[in-house]
Amino acid sequence: MERRARRASVVAMRLRLQEIRVSAGDFRLGPVTLEAGDGEYLIILGPTGAGKTLTLETIAGLREPSSGRILMDAHDITASAPEARRIGFLYQDSLLFPHLDVRANLTYGAHRIARAERAGAIARIARMLEIEPLLDRMPRGLSGGERQRVALARALAASPVLLLLDEPMAALDPNSRHALRERLRATHRELGTTTIHVTHSFSEALALGDRVAILIGGAVIQTGAPREVFAKPASAMVARFLKTASLGADNSPAEHGEARLALCARAMVLKVDPAGGAAPALIAEGAELRDAGAAGEDGDAIAARIVAIERDGDGFALTLSAGLELRAWVAGAAGPALFEGASIWVRIPHQ
Numbered sequence: 001m002e003r004r005a006r007r008a009s010v011v012a013m014r015l016r017l018q019e020i021r022v023s024a025g026d027f028r029l030g031p032v033t034l035e036a037g038d039g040e041y042l043i044i045l046g047p048t049g050a051g052k053t054l055t056l057e058t059i060a061g062l063r064e065p066s067s068g069r070i071l072m073d074a075h076d077i078t079a080s081a082p083e084a085r086r087i088g089f090l091y092q093d094s095l096l097f098p099h100l101d102v103r104a105n106l107t108y109g110a111h112r113i114a115r116a117e118r119a120g121a122i123a124r125i126a127r128m129l130e131i132e133p134l135l136d137r138m139p140r141g142l143s144g145g146e147r148q149r150v151a152l153a154r155a156l157a158a159s160p161v162l163l164l165l166d167e168p169m170a171a172l173d174p175n176s177r178h179a180l181r182e183r184l185r186a187t188h189r190e191l192g193t194t195t196i197h198v199t200h201s202f203s204e205a206l207a208l209g210d211r212v213a214i215l216i217g218g219a220v221i222q223t224g225a226p227r228e229v230f231a232k233p234a235s236a237m238v239a240r241f242l243k244t245a246s247l248g249a250d251n252s253p254a255e256h257g258e259a260r261l262a263l264c265a266r267a268m269v270l271k272v273d274p275a276g277g278a279a280p281a282l283i284a285e286g287a288e289l290r291d292a293g294a295a296g297e298d299g300d301a302i303a304a305r306i307v308a309i310e311r312d313g314d315g316f317a318l319t320l321s322a323g324l325e326l327r328a329w330v331a332g333a334a335g336p337a338l339f340e341g342a343s344i345w346v347r348i349p350h351q
Helices: 052-058 102-109 117-127 144-156 175-189 202-208 225-232 236-242
Strands: 015-024 028-037 041-045 066-071 085-088 162-166 193-201 212-214 221-225 283-285 288-291 301-312 315-319 325-331 343-347
Touching: 015 052, 028 041, 028 052, 028 193, 028 221, 041 052, 041 202, 052 085, 052 162, 052 193, 052 343, 085 144, 102 117, 102 144, 117 144, 117 175, 117 193, 144 325, 175 202, 175 301, 202 225, 212 225, 212 236, 221 225, 221 236, 225 236
Parallel strands: 041 193, 041 212, 085 162, 162 193, 283 325
Antiparallel strands: 015 028, 015 066, 212 221, 288 343, 301 315, 301 343, 315 325
């Protein structure tokens, strides 16, 4: 796992869930065994109703597991009160106190810090998240993205050893999502706080995660580096959720209920569920784009149309339509002008 650069003074920890089981109405979570390493950014990725929020609430002490253990480093915290766990929690909704200004909201988040140190801690977090101009404003006057940055600052104000993020960008517009994602990336590099971020967004998983855990139906199905999980789903269930194709020289027998499909005279494989509903998708990392007027003379290019585009760090995350859904990550300077509705050719690199 590629570990991001972090300050030596970071306070972080290793979290481990051991055979955790939790019930919520008719839903059953577990048994879940999962680990977040010291300073790691772990993404829990899954569809709606998979148990993602329930997992976070159990880690935070808001839900009691029926069995299993939760360990912070070597300490068993399964029965510890939530306030004793030193955990910061950010929900999809910012949940700021509407009657308090931003500074007072952050002060509340830092109330466990010694009084003499609070002002300095708040100033540092406000500077890091670029919310200094907002400190004297009321939450009702902030945009959605600003409210989430303030809520993140409040969660970090007490220097937690673990940060839990529950779909923090789900309610934001695309520009605000991108801005908050960049802030999360920069803040994690700066602080190195062990972070568990649950989402159903593939782009968040790929942009932020050191590792990703696929959670479906209350069970962790696969874990690994994000690009590896997307490129090589371990089962038909994961492949259907990710809607991905395996781009490598995959000569293994087709699983029950799957079919093989050759594409563009290359030995690439799409895993297809003949009885399934949603069409499969192909993730082409580093795809080469060409103008639609340039013919694919060598036969290995696909005509496609851009249906969605999102800035992703130094490049673009594209969703393309070519009879099936394609996703491509390309450098910002590559290929023709990129815009929704553009017709292009996509050359998919052979692995």
